[in-house]
Amino acid sequence: MRTTPLPEFQAEAMLPATDFAPVETLLRAMARAQGLELHEGHGRSVWCVLDQGEFGAKKRGENVLVFARAHRPGDLPGLQDRITQELAVIAPERVEEMRWPSPADAGKPPTNFGLVRVGTTQRIARDFLRLRLHGADLDRLAHADSMHFRLVLPPQGDAAPEWPRMGANGQTLWPSGAKTLHRPVYTVRAIDAAAGWLDTDIFLHPGGRVTDWALSAPAGQKVGLSGPSGGGVPFRSRLLLAGDETAYPAMARIIAARPDAQGQVWLLGASGDYPFPDSPGLMRQHLPGGAPALTARLRDDPPPADAFLWMAAEKAAIGALRELIFDQIGHDKHQTHLAAYWSA
Numbered sequence: 001m002r003t004t005p006l007p008e009f010q011a012e013a014m015l016p017a018t019d020f021a022p023v024e025t026l027l028r029a030m031a032r033a034q035g036l037e038l039h040e041g042h043g044r045s046v047w048c049v050l051d052q053g054e055f056g057a058k059k060r061g062e063n064v065l066v067f068a069r070a071h072r073p074g075d076l077p078g079l080q081d082r083i084t085q086e087l088a089v090i091a092p093e094r095v096e097e098m099r100w101p102s103p104a105d106a107g108k109p110p111t112n113f114g115l116v117r118v119g120t121t122q123r124i125a126r127d128f129l130r131l132r133l134h135g136a137d138l139d140r141l142a143h144a145d146s147m148h149f150r151l152v153l154p155p156q157g158d159a160a161p162e163w164p165r166m167g168a169n170g171q172t173l174w175p176s177g178a179k180t181l182h183r184p185v186y187t188v189r190a191i192d193a194a195a196g197w198l199d200t201d202i203f204l205h206p207g208g209r210v211t212d213w214a215l216s217a218p219a220g221q222k223v224g225l226s227g228p229s230g231g232g233v234p235f236r237s238r239l240l241l242a243g244d245e246t247a248y249p250a251m252a253r254i255i256a257a258r259p260d261a262q263g264q265v266w267l268l269g270a271s272g273d274y275p276f277p278d279s280p281g282l283m284r285q286h287l288p289g290g291a292p293a294l295t296a297r298l299r300d301d302p303p304p305a306d307a308f309l310w311m312a313a314e315k316a317a318i319g320a321l322r323e324l325i326f327d328q329i330g331h332d333k334h335q336t337h338l339a340a341y342w343s344a
Contacts, residue, residue, distance in 0.1 A: 132199050
């Protein structure tokens with residue numbers, strides 16, 4: 001049941017002729033898999049809480065009322081998209097009948113999307129390249145409660161790409177077919193919205209589409225930014241951070257924002273040469289054994305109850321950590337953020 005105020009900016013859409021039970025099951029599984037905070041109301045509503053707001057569903061007779069609620073207006077489209085995409089897995093035909101407001105926005109770019117120009121690229125480690133992106137209206141990405149965004153790339157060789165637009169039902173319409181856009185999630189490593197730039201760090205790995213693009217000298221190209229997306233900086237005094245290379249930029253962002261924090265940082269990737277900020281109170285250690293090595297360490301030496309655990313890595317590795325931390329150690333879920341950044 002709800003014990004906190006509703007976020008200010010809200011939107012609702014009816015999912016017609018749909019049983020509430022599978023929708024509830026889907027949201028529960030999503031919260032469990034992604035480490036989201038889950039709330040419920042007397043078996044007739046369920047919702048997931050994020051830093052940007054929340055999304056969920058309510059039983060409405062033979063229908064399901066889907067809702068998204070954001071603390072800032074720019075976050076609302078992303079929350080709508082997130083639950084819409086999940087529901088499309090179990091009820092694709094019904095999702096097509098959903099209608100988010102507002103028809104007046106049809107044809108316009110989504111409020112959480114904008115175009116930027118690629119500036120400099122800089123090799124900052126053996127396996128990392130830093131990109132500087134220039135653009136206007138970056139304020140929505142400059143908040144500590146959301147560190148991530150989607151880098152939106154057109155198909156290779158497409159000189160006239162199509163970008164997302166709002167549909168008459170209020171949902172974001174993404175190009176499909178030959179015009180499909182690539183939309184991986186990246187971290188805002190540093191940003192100066194007033195000056196109109198942000199930095200993001202690309203983990204270079206063989207076969208990666210963004211890797212190939214970033215190494216192709218993309219300076220001057222226009223790409224899209226969608227967001228914000230994902231979790232924010234945990235403002236706790238005691239932190240335990242862990243992640244593989246895909247999580248290094250987010251961990252660095254947290255360290256930079258929490259210079260007075262105490263705790264431990266474990267690097268689970270094959271390499272540990274990423275340039276992290278200095279932080280006297282956060283001891284950094286490279287564990288080449290990856291998540292299994294961390295699991296063994298935490299089993300022998302459980303984390304203090306007052307520590308906030310922030311961990312991100314491959315999906316199966318996070319699953320094993322989740323079982324240990326929650327089921328065996330019993331660490332408080334409100335003191336934990338476990339995220340699967342990729343799947344093997």
